Amino acid sequence: MKNTSIHSTLGLFILSCAALVFAGCGPSGDSSSSSGGSSSSAAPAAETPGAVSQTIELTANDQMKFNLERFAVKVGSTVKIHLKNVGSMPKMSMGHNVVVLKQGTDEKAFVEAAIQAPANDYIPQAQEDAVIAHTKMLGGGEDDSVTFKVPSKKGNYTFLCSFPGHFQVGMKGTMIVN
Ligand SMILES: [Cu+2]
Incomplete structure (x- = not known):
């Protein structure tokens, strides 16, 4: 709290070391952070759905x-799409x-840009901001899931397959948020 002026990586390093020493001493004042891992160096997730x-x-x-032309989900809920x-x-x-x-x-425009992005699983980098959620590109027999937070605005949202040509022949549908 008091070292707010330290913004360098050195500062972070020192803070990290201090945190380790602090944890080593074991003053169990804060029981809310119970990360059981021995050496969990991973940063906390940006947003836990x-x-x-x-x-x-x-x-x-x-x-x-x-198989579905549309499906309905609740505003602001957390849902999972499992695609096979x-x-x-x-x-x-x-x-x-x-x-x-x-x-x-x-x-x-999105699917046309996607044609140029095979190395990115046909997700156009320049339009990643337009993507609420997407799965991996899957071959026959493969499956993948994506979990995401439904937008807080009711209405219809398009889902589609971004493999070249598939949207054009109707590989799309509507996610109804209500
Ligand atoms: Cu497809």
Whole structure:
């Protein structure tokens, strides 16, 4: 609290060491931080989502179709989308993901930019701000889940597959937030 003027990495290092020594001495005044790990050097997560209140089971197939055209979720809740590629074709030729976009996103521009981003799983870096959530790109038989916080604004949000050409043949749907 008193060393607020220290902003250098050296300062952080000293603080870290102080924290270690402090922990070593073991004055158990603060029982709220019970990180049981022996050497947990990982920084705390930026935002811990709440408990998952709903899991959406999505499938995608070799016919470039999702099983759902729409699904509904509650405002501000934490939900999980589980996507399984139930097809058999490889990721290179028939990959599928699910990308949930913010309202107002130009979907056509998004998927056109995605074509240029195979190395980023067809998520265009310049438009990552438009993405609420997305899974990995999946080949036949693979699956992936993504957990995210539903926006606080009611309305319709588009989800789509950003593999080249798939949005254009209808690989998209609506996430209804209510
Ligand atoms: Cu697809």
